[in-house]
Amino acid sequence: MPDYAEPITRLIQQLKRLPSVGQKSAERMAFHILNNWSKEETGVLAEALLDMKEKIGYCSVCNNITDVDPCQYCSDPTRNPKLVCVVQQPHNIVAVERTRQYDGAYHVLMGALSPLSGVGPDQLKIKGLLERMKAGVIEEIILATNPNVEGEATAVYLSKLLKPLGVRVSRIAMGIPVGGDLDYGSFTSRACRQDVSAASQAV
Amino acid sequence: MPRRETEAIILRTYPLKEADKIVSFFSRAWGKTRGVAAGARKLKNRFGAALEPLSHVRLWYFERETRELVSIDSAELIRSYFDIQSDYATGLACAYISEVCEQTLPEREPNEHLFRLVVLALEHLRQTGRIWPALTYFDLWAVRLAGLLPSVERCVACGSALAPDAEAYFQLYPAGLNCARCRLDGAWELSAESRQMAREMLRASLPHLAPRAWSRETGADLRRFLGQRIEAHIERKLVTRSALESVE
Structure with missing residues (x-):
């Protein structure tokens, strides 16, 4: 089988390991770097990759990915420490931050209950959240797990665990988004009716 | 490329590319089948909660002889088991x-x-x-x-x-x-x-x-x-x- 020169083939093989990158995309990227980037620009990319792997770790308080410990959200004095938003993955924090409506703290579970994937309560970072509760500062916890079976199971499991500790536990609302139009809702399907009835319910 | 309609139970889904899902479903008429639901992970998608695991649904999909995965066109919930799985x-x-x-x-x-x-x-x-x-x-x-x-x-x-x-x-x-x-x-x-x-x-x-x-x-x-x-x-x-x- 015809092949490219060894260094190009090696780069293509490595790029193919990235999600959503197949042979064609990897070839396109490799040849773009080869033809359009200077040696310095390529060095910057390589350095950025190494830098990320060396400097990035997990926040000891909330499990967010960070280059400083505690992370920017945990060490920010302007944020409300009484309010904690629980998310599944570190990148979910960015999604919540984009709303510009939330100024509390975070806690990252590093996953959701998924029996089929072998993820049970012991695999999630729940212990750290319970440790934070012991300090007595937290008054409300917002469960911002994904609106799917795994996220919902995680939210209900956590609410059963947290409510007896005397904090207010709430769930992000699900249903018709602001800016949406009721005319475009598929009210003939039971799925939509279920979404609507579930909207704004506390866990 | 025949368009098939069947009752099915959704067994499992896997993420695919940016916003798609591979859906494994147990079809009443054709047995266990796998298909691609394009755009199923987008916030606004035409499948709603119908592709959540163990949903009992009516599915419409296209099948090509040369392809292992079918292409799921639409799904309508017959019975959702979303709520019981929250426990x-x-x-x-x-x-x-x-x-x-x-x-x-x-x-x-x-x-x-x-x-x-x-x-x-x-x-x-x-x-x-x-x-x-x-x-x-x-x-x-x-x-x-x-x-x-x-x-x-x-x-x-x-x-x-x-x-x-x-x-x-x-x-x-x-x-x-x-x-x-x-x-x-x-x-x-x-x-x-x-x-x-x-x-x-x-x-x-x-x-x-x-x-x-x-x-x-x-x-x-x-x-x-x-x-x-x-x-x-x-x-x-x-x-x-x-x-x-x-x-x-």
Whole structure:
């Protein structure tokens, strides 16, 4: 089988390991770097990759990915420490931050209950959240797990665990988004009716 | 490229590319099939909650002879089991049912009896919230429908009939029950009560079983016996089975 020169083939093989990158995309990227980037620009990319792997770790308080410990959200004095938003993955924090409506703290579970994937309560970072509760500062916890079976199971499991500790536990609302139009809702399907009835319910 | 319409149970979904899903579903008319649902992970998608695991849906999809994956066009919920899965124990039971179907069903082979069994077990879970009777019944019938259930009435070694109150033992290989005389080293006991339960379950439907005080221990030996048959058949461990052992 015809092949490219060894260094190009090696780069293509490595790029193919990235999600959503197949042979064609990897070839396109490799040849773009080869033809359009200077040696310095390529060095910057390589350095950025190494830098990320060396400097990035997990926040000891909330499990967010960070280059400083505690992370920017945990060490920010302007944020409300009484309010904690629980998310599944570190990148979910960015999604919540984009709303510009939330100024509390975070806690990252590093996953959701998924029996089929072998993820049970012991695999999630729940212990750290319970440790934070012991300090007595937290008054409300917002469960911002994904609106799917795994996220919902995680939210209900956590609410059963947290409510007896005397904090207010709430769930992000699900249903018709602001800016949406009721005319475009598929009210003939039971799925939509279920979404609507579930909207704004506390866990 | 024929457009097919079928009733189906969604077994599992996997993320694909940026916003798509690979959906494994158990179709009533065409058996276990896998397909691509384009855009199913977008906030605004045409599938809604219909592709959540164990949803009972009506599916429309296109199939090409040269492609293994079908293209899912639309889905409409017949019955959602989203709410019962928010409880961890019930969710685990649902995941177990899904995993057994996913692992034991051959591709594109209709199995009306198993389809009805899955719906029956899910409905029982919804109505009672008790996982152990539903799982024991599901296990027993899933093993039987797959043709993997050995006789619970005779010793597999000497062929003698096992009296209803006699001790019976089972092991991974050979499949089947042994009498006390033929018991092998390291075999587990299948209690007379569990064998009676199996007989009853093979005669009566799940909602019509005699009332019992079910706990994790009730029929645990029977479930272990059945679980071993499934795992021996698929030649791997079921992920959800070990998780179920920790549920009260």
